[in-house]
Amino acid sequence: MAGATGNSYKHEIVSLASDKGGRFVLPLLIGAALLSAALIVWAVGDWALGAGFAATIVGLAALLHLVRPQRAPAALVREVAPDWTVTRAAANALGMAVAVTDRSGRLVCASDLYGEWFPGYPAPPSLPLDRDGAALLAEAGRAAWRDGEASCDTLSRGALKAEARITRTGRSDDYLLWHFSPVRQVSLIEQFTAMVMGEMGTQLGEAGLMAAIIGAEGRIRGANEAFVLRAAGRGDADLTGRDLAAYFRRDEEGRIFFAREAPGMLPIAIFRVLLRADQPDGPALVLLVDQPGNVAAGGSSLSYFQALLALMPFGLAMTDRDGRLLFLNESFARAANVPDGHRPAYPGDLVVTEDQAALAAAVRRYAVGPQMTGDIAVRLRNRPEEPVALSLAGVRGLGEAAVILTLKDNDEEGRLKRQVAQATKMQAVGQLAGGVAHDFNNILTAIIGHCDLMLMRHTPGDSDYDDIQQIKSNSNRAASLTRQLLAFSRQQTLRPQVIQLPDIVADVSNLLKRLIGEKVKLEVSHGRNLGLVRADPGQMEQVIVNLAVNARDAMPGGGTLTIQTFSISAAQVREMRSTVLPAADYTGLRVSDTGIGIPPDMVTKIFEPFFTTKEVGKGTGLGLSTVYGIVKQSGGYIFAESAPGQGTSFTIYLPVHVASADEKQAATIRTPPSRKVSWGTGTILLVEDEDMVRAVAERALTRQGYTVLTAADGEQGLEALSGADRVDLLISDVVMPNMDGPAMVREARRSMPALPVLFMSGYAEEQLRKSIDIANVAFLPKPFSVAQLSEAVADAFARTQPDGDAPDNGESSPWRDGMA
Structure with a gap:
């Protein structure tokens, strides 16, 4: 029914008449008074009497007008009907x-x-x-x-x-x-449930009583914390709607115990109080209490001792004199990897066949001999790969019990040992990879340099031009392989910049769409308020590409590749309780797929070099190791989560970059562009122990117009430096026999403090700068081409000031103040 619109407020109250009276009565009275005064004067001839009469009439009229109820003049009073x-x-x-x-x-x-x-x-x-x-x-x-x-x-x-x-x-x-x-009708069962779960239930628990309310069907409607803790093992569990009987078990003697508690615990006495006397099968209040008297009568003090042992946080078991197991707690079963409901009859059933006789003999010896303790090394049947220490102790005065067995859960300790061993192995492999990459870089520098020199004499269309290009292309592929080795060993040269991860993902998205094909759907989502990170943009693109290609290969029938960026605060990291990730602000990158997943035994090995799950010839095994090395060298962390048939997710955490005062000041300084020239003049001292690299570099610089002096090690370099009239630039390898490059440069700087230096090496620049403390040096990583060498030399000459000092522009450049 809609709201009625009554007619009670449609009438109007109009007071026009009263308003007119208030407006015209007074003037009429005044006129009448004047007329009456004129008549009196005319009849009597007394002007005083007529004036007094008129004044009296006018005064009375004015008084009546003042005391009259006032109304708004000409007001039209109208009340509007409510809406x-x-x-x-x-x-x-x-x-x-x-x-x-x-x-x-x-x-x-x-x-x-x-x-x-x-x-x-x-x-x-x-x-x-x-x-x-x-x-x-x-x-x-x-x-x-x-x-x-x-x-x-x-x-x-x-x-x-x-x-x-x-x-x-x-x-x-x-x-x-x-x-x-x-009015909500509160039922009797709801009232009792509220009381049991409230203050009354707390008081019952403090008195040692466990209480629960059950419905006519036997399901729990509510319980106090004491009952929940004993039945479920934790006080915050929700037992509403659960079958009460499922939380208990009965032994051979008819005693009732909580199902989750180990054998030997105290039995329970249960009292059922009906909430309605006329409903014997209706809702009821169930009260439970431990009954230690019956335990003492049936099992003496042994049951109490077993109940105590069941609460211990380490593995304990008891045997009789014949070696039969009487009791073992949950910690012992977990450490021995005993399946639920399959308690063994003898301790020997827990170990491998070869150790059963020795364990049985040890149990008998401790059971009948003097009270003593000892250890025996055994191999568990469910975990035979490494031995464990089983401690034995003879006991007396506990009835049938004669020997206590102690077994420590070594899962966590073993996991830590394996992690340390894995880290040690990875470090050794990394050092080997770095050394191999250094030697390969020297060889590849010579190959690529000679190809460049030959290409200067051959133009497209020559018969040898294509062959030379093919050699150079394969050499560059080999150089990429050495960069992967260096990335794994965290010894590659990074050019870190302050970047936003979504920008890197956007730059590489088009490439990813071509790489993953049409069967794989690419989904990209970015979080809000992402912090800046400091990383090499090119290397981060390589990380994303490697992870995407692996995801594509894991989805042969198609699927979804998801790339997400998100922020995580230090407080959230602390809530994760990670033992690896320090508490700090991070910007995260997650790459997930819906592929076949990785078996659990392989997840810990996927970052190892040359480990691959692909078929022979379809992978080098360096993809994920390269990703791992780039992330770790950038100060980040990477974690893998996978399960067979449920896909794989790689999560990368990079620390949020906080700009220092020097960086903020340097950001306001514009760096003048370097002057690149195609022809150069000046004298260069080239020091390189590898003959093939020295020959290529000498020919390339000579063709560029420079005068080149050469030396095979640091000592020869100092001799050539002292014998030359003028040296405008010193180019030197870092690692050389007899005297290495840094030692030679320190000695040369004593007599020529403004001498420009260009180091070239197959090792990473970051590693060298940590170990070398020399100011104003530039760095050229191997392998390099003739064009790269010429550009580095031209840049070094361009940055050289008249006084020989390199400008300090505050930005990342080949010229830096100090190697550390």
């Missing part, structure tokens, strides 16, 4: 059953819920209520007209139990607002 649609919409929005009646008892407004409860929208109090509900409601309505408000809380209509609040309202208090609300 009941707004009231009805508000009531519907709040889900209220509301009705409004006027003084005549007519319903002028009602909500939809009111119509649902009372079909046909009858006007209160004439509602179809049970018993004398309508009469009570009418009495409450009369009280509301009299007192302003009233209530009635005993209304019912079938299953509906409601209460009503009546309020007199309106501009002239000429309406009644009827608000009906349902």
Whole structure:
């Protein structure tokens, strides 16, 4: 029923007549008084008497005008009818059953819920209520007209139990607002459940009583914390709706125990109190208490000792004199890898066949001999790869028990040992890879250099041109392989910059779409408020590409490749409780696929070099090791999560970069572009122990127009330096026999402190700068081409100032203040 629009406010009260009286009566009286005064003067001839009479009349008229009730002049008073649609919409929005009646008892407004409860929208109090509900409601309505408000809380209509609040309202208090609300009937079982789970249940627990409320079907409706802790093992477990009987077990003697507790614990006495006496199978209050008296009678002090041992955090078991197992706690079963419900009869059933006789003999010896302790090394049947130490101790005075066995859970210790061994192996492999890469870089430098020199004499179209290009291309592929080795060993040369990870993902997205093919769907999502990171953009692109290619290969039938960036705060890292990831702010990169997954035994090996799950000839095994090396060298962390058939997810955490004051100042300084020239002049001293590299570099620089002096080691370099009239640039290898490059440069700087130096090496620049403390040096990584060598030399000459010092522009450049 929609809100009624009554006609009680459609009339208008118009007081024009009274307004006119107030406006014209006083002037008429004044006129009449003057006329009367004129008549008196004319009849009597006394001007004083006429004036007094007129003044009296005028004064009385003025007094009457002042004491008369004032009305707004010419006011038209009009009351506008209320908009009941707004009231009805508000009531519907709040889900209220509301009705409004006027003084005549007519319903002028009602909500939809009111119509649902009372079909046909009858006007209160004439509602179809049970018993004398309508009469009570009418009495409450009369009280509301009299007192302003009233209530009635005993209304019912079938299953509906409601209460009503009546309020007199309106501009002239000429309406009644009827608000009906349902009354929730709290059942007896709900009342007892609230008490058991509240303060009363806490007090019962402190008194040693466990309590629970069960329904007629035997399921738990509520329980106190003492019961929950014993039944589930933790106090915050939710047992609502669980079968009560499932938490107990019965032994051969008919005693009741909690199912989760080990044998030997105290039995439980259960008392059932019916909540309704007329329902023997209805809801009940169940009270439980330990009964130690029966245990003492049946098993003496041994049961108490077993109950104590069951609570110990380390593995304990007991045997009798014949070697039969009487008891073992959960820690022992976990350390021995005993399946649930398969308790062995003898300790020998836990170890391999070769160790059974020795263990049985040791148990018998400790059982009948003097009380003593000792250890025996055995191999567990379920974990025979490494021996464990089993401690034995003879005991007396515990009835059948004669020997206590102690077994330590070495899972965590073994895992740490394996991690240390793995880290040691990876470090050794990394050092080997770095050395191999250095030697290969020298060879590849010579090959690539000679190819460049030959290409200067051959133009496209020559018969040898394509062959030379093929040699150079394969050499570059080999150089990429050595860079992967250096990346794995964390010895590659990185050019870190302050970047945003979403920018790197965006730059490489188009390439990824071509690499993964049409069967794989690429999904990219970025988090908000991502912090800046400091990393090499090119290497981070290589990380994403390697992970994407691996994901593609793991989804031969197609799937979804997901790349996500997100931020994680130090507080969130602490909540992770990771033993590897330090608490700090990170920007994360997650690459996930829906592929075949990785078996658990291979997840720990995937970052090892040359380890691959692909077929022979389809992978070098360096992809993930390269990713691992780049991430670690960038100061980050990488974790892999995978399960067979559920895909794989690689998560990378890079620390958020906080710019220092020097970096902020350097960011405001613009670096002048380097002057690159195609022809050079000056004298260069080239010191290189590898003949082939020295020959290539000498020919390349000579063709560039420089005068080149050569030396095979540091000592020869110093001799050539002292014998030359002028040396404008010193180019030297780092690692050389007799005297290495840094030692030679320190000696040369004593006599020529402004001598520019360009180091070239197959080792990483970062590694060299940590071990060499020499200012104003540039670095050229091997392998390099003729063009790269020429560019590095030209850049070195361009940066050389008249006084010989290199400019300090504050940015990452080949010229830096100090090698450390």
